[in-house]
Structures are given as structure tokens and as C-alpha cells.
Amino acid sequence: MLYPIIALLAGFIILVWSADRFVIGAAGTAKNAGMSPMLIGLTVVSFGTSAPEILVSVMAATTGAGDLAVGNALGSNIANIGLVLGITALIAPLPVRSKVLKQEIPLLLVITLLAGGVLYDLYLGQLDAIILCLSLAGCLYLFTRFQRNSEGDEIHEEEDEIPELPLGRAIFWLIAGLILLAASSRLLVWGATEIALSLGVSDLVIGLTIVAIGTSLPELAASVASALKGHTDIALGNVVGSNIFNIAAVMAVPGLLAPITLEPVVLWRDYGTTLGLTLLLTALALYQRPPKISRFEGGLLLAAYAGYLALLYNMNT
Template sequence: MAFAVAALLAGFIILIWSADRFVMGAAATAKNLGMSPMLIGLTVVSLGTSAPEMLVSGFAAYTDAGGLAIGNALGSNIANIGLVLGATALIAPLPVKTGLMRKELPLLLIISIGAGLILMDQRLGLVDSLLLISALVVTLYLFSRFQKSADPEEIEHEEEELPDLALKPALFWLILGLVLLAGSSRLLVWGATEIAVAMGVSDLVIGLTIVAIGTSLPELAASVASALKGHHDIAIGNVVGSNIFNLLAVMSLPGLIQPIDFEATVLWRDYGAMMLFTLSLLAFAYILERGKINRLEGSMLLAGYSGYLGLLYYMASA
């Protein structure tokens, strides 16, 4: 128990430090390579911070825990919007730029609906995974097209906020931060899981709460660090991009290993909750605040996520 507590604290400290280095490296790399902060948030940061989810899904598939593998991807998306974006908005209100509203957010909605259609038969097989990977390739192509059509004046303004760091040290901190982010998140998950087991919490509750939250800690740390540094595009792009990669890359991995059948509960409860949070994000961006997520919206997202955790606990203990 004492070792688990020490691992939890050490993982938290490393996570905070590595998130700062990672965001610095990502932002500087964007400047050196001529990429906008939004694009690198949607790709490099998002795919990198999705590494823990990929590890958990792959391991779950090998151990015949198919429900956990799919639930991890869906649960992480819920945590990304409810916990990560909610907490980040509480720290610093986030403006949602027009480009994100016209391109990436509609793309996230389309991919979320498409993933639901694939999961409708409560089975994830090889063909389903190949469809998701094909959509991932198309998405990466679209991201590159979005970058080319971005407003030059907007890109120039964004570049003024980026740190002045040469390419080699920027890549060094980017890679080192990414490795430490993934490693520290796994250390945190292990420590928290050991503590939960010692306290008599069920495996189901651990998998749906601690694992989902733990694998979203890199996104939380990176988004909060980005917001504090004023890189709002990386903070929002990280959440949107991570959710896209979770559905297309993370969720496709288990089906490539072996076909997975899962309970209907995963579909109506977890996928349904993910869609509610996704639609809430779009509502905040398009309707309520007209392109801005303030502290009120952040509080609403956190309250919704707390309600989802309460539902999980109620159903697990019923």
C-alpha cells in the first residue's frame, strides 16, 4: 500500500513536469516545421497522448477483455471532454476559432456517428477495424488540407506566441516529454489501481473509472499546461484530436488482434454518454457562447462527468 501511494505521487510529479516539456517541444516544433499550433495539437500531441489508451486496449484484447478494450476508448473520450476540457476551461476560458468550428468539430461528430454504426451489432471484427483505420488515413489527409487552407494572418499571429527554440532541442523535449507522459500515466494507473484493490473496490469500477481517468491524464496535463501558456489551440485541438484518434486508432487495435463481442451496456451507456458530451461540446461552440467555452461551461462538463461516474458506480453496485 505504501509503495502504491509513493508510485501515485511520483507519477503525478513526473506527469506535471513532462507535460510542460512536451507542450514546449510541441509548440516549438510547430513553429520550426511551419505547422500551426492547431495542426500539431490535432496530430502529434493527440496521437502521443493517446498512447496509454492504445497500450491498455492492446493488452485487454490479448487477455480476452474485449469490453474493457472498447470501453477504454469510449471512456477516455468521455473523460477528455467532461474532465480534461472541463478542468481546462475552469483554469482559462477557451476561445474556439472559426476554423475548428467549420472543420475539425464537424469531423469529430461524423466520426463519432460512424463509430456508433460500426458498434451497432455489438461486435468489433477485422473488417470493422480496417474501416476505422481507413477513416484514420482519410482524417490525416484532411488535417493536412486544413493546414494548407488556414488563414495566413491567423497562422502568423499564432506563431508569435510560440517559444523560440531550435528544431533539435524542440524535438528532444517533444520526444522525452511524450515518453515520460506515457510512463508516468501508467505509473499513476498502477498505483491508483493497487490502492483501490486494497480498499476493496471492484475490478469493474476500477476499469471504468481509474483506468479511463488514468489514461486521460496525459491529455489533462498537456491541455492545462497549454492553456496556462496561452496556447489555446493546442489545448482544444488536443482534446478534439485525441477523441478522433481514440475512435479510429485506439478502438481499431483490439479488432486487429481478435474479434470482440461486447455487452449492449457498453453501447447504450458508454457510447451514448460519449455522444452526449460530444454534442454538448458542439452546442457550447456553436450555440451557447458562440465560439467560447467559459468557466460556466467547464463546470457543466465536470458536473456531467461526475454524474457519469455516479451512474457507473450505481450500476456496478446494484
């Protein structure tokens, strides 16, 4: 069991570091290509912080651990809202000022509801994966529309977050980060599945907890750093954008590579928690005056996440 634990810890450390390098390289490359800061924030940075989840799902699906891949996608969304936003809001309240973000949060809710329709029959196959991929393409199109229609919006915080890199250096970190992401994801999946086998815990639970929290570390680091700098829209937008990518891209991976049949508990417990937290986020972020997530509400999100972990523990002991 020692080697799987070492592999898990090493995988997490390399994963977080390489995800940061990948985001810097991807954002720098996109900026050199002429993309606007807002669009880079909504697409490249959100995709970059979701890259660990995508790579872990690819590795899990190709090694016969499809349940781990689905658990990773749902668990990461639960962790992003309950853990990442909860901690971030406790550090600095998150007012919702950006017009683009007010459009992106309802889009996350729509994508989450679509995922429920895909998972309703407890089978994730190629048709389901294609539907999710098409929804991702639709989201990317809407992101560009949102950005185009947001001229004059008062929020330009994203520009401070986009690195100034020469094109050659940006491409180097883009490629190097991706290679290290792939290697560390493989190491992490091997360590997690070996630990699961040793403890008699299912791949699904490992994906929902250990792997989901580990692959959510880039979102936590990025959101806390942004909140401490006063860039609250970036902190919230990073999580919302990443959750959209998790559902539309990460969850599609096992359907494309190795279709699986899911247990009923995935629908009512794990997807139900994902939908419930997404509805709560939408209500907190948009339907208050002024729209915000306060420290109290951050504590509420964190308590909800702790309750979910307690439920998982009680059902597996």
C-alpha cells in the same frame, strides 16, 4: 493488493511525464521537418496526448483485457469532454475563434457517429478496426486541407507551443518518451487489472474510470496550461483532436489484435454518454453567438461527468 496499487500509481506518474517528453520530441522533430505549427497542433500534439491511451489499449488487448481497451477509449473521451474541458472552462472561458477548430468539432461528431455504427452489433472485429483506421487516415487528410485553407486565420497561438529543439535532441525525447510510455502503460494495465480482480470489478469499469482518468491527465495538463496562458483554441483543439484519435486509433487496437464481443451496456451507457457529451460540446462550442464554452457551461460539463460516474457506481454496487 499493495503491489498493484503501487504499480498503478507509478504507471500513472511515469505515463504523464513520458507523454510530455514524447509530445515535445514529436513536435520538435516535426518542426525540424518543416511542418506548420497549426498542422503540428492538430496532428502530432493531439496524437502525442493520445499516446497513453493507444499504448494502454495495445497492452490490454495483448494481455486478454480487450474490454479494458474499449473502456479506456470511450472513458477517455467522456473524461476529456466532461472532466478536462469542464475544469478548463471553469479556470478560463473558452471562446472558439479558430476557423480550423470550427471544422474539426463537426468532424469529431461524424467520427463519433461512425463509432456507433461500428459498435452497434456489439462486436469489435478486424473489419471494424480497418474502418476506424481508414477514418483516421481521412481525418489526417482533412486536417491538412483545413490547415491549407486557413491561411489568413487570426489564430497563430500554436506557434508559441511548439518547442525549439535541435533535431538530435528532439529525436532522443521522441524515442525515450515512446519507450517509457510503453513500459508505464504495461505497468498501469497490470496494476489496474489486478485491482479489478481483487475488488470484483470488471475490466470495462476499470477502463472507464481509473485508467481513463489517468490516461486523460496529459490532456488535462496541456489544456489547463494553455488556458492559463490565454491560448484557448489550443486548450479546446487539444481535446477535440485527442478524442478523434481515441475513437479512430485507440478503439481500433482491440479489433486488430484481439477481436472481442461487447456487453449491451457498452452501447447504451458508455457510447451513449460519449455521443451525448459530443453533441453537447458541438452545441456549446459552435451554435452560440459568439461561439464559446463559458464557466457556467464548464460546470455543466463537469456535472454531467459526475453524473456518469454516479451511474457507474450505482450499477456496480
